[in-house]
Amino acid sequence: MSVILACKGCGATKPGPTGDPTDLFPSEHCGDCLPWTCETCGKNCSAAALCSCWVRLDTLPFADIKALFARDGTFSVDPQA
Template identity: 70%
Template sequence: MTDLLCCKGCGTTKPGPTGDPTDLFPSEHCGDCPPWRCDGCEQMCSMAAPCDCWLRLDAIPLADVKALFAQDGTFNITPISEEER
């Protein structure tokens, strides 16, 4: 069996399916990648230290995360302003 590419950034592979999204589509970057320059803001970025333009969903209540994704029916996420909360 051929190893599965699970990261385009550093070329990390895995020996077989693990049940995560990289079974179907390799991620752009992973925790093994060296820091890279962000396409959005040009700052240095890594999985351990994301740049300022990343929106961290783990720090937002679940209802607000759902609202972000439901806003316009696409995956184009913009932060919710304090007025919209």
């Protein structure tokens, strides 16, 4: 498996793997990208100031994250399912 380090938005690269998902899959936008127009709401969006379409999961308790995904009936917490 080869490592992909380029951002699709601005082409910025990392000097090496950092252990995050962008080691294997390029990000659409990164912290080096200029603000862009959100394809959903049309407002300005950036890595530092996300538009209202985005929900940050890194600050939510795990139970709230499960509830968020369970709303559509497709989230399964059983890896065997």
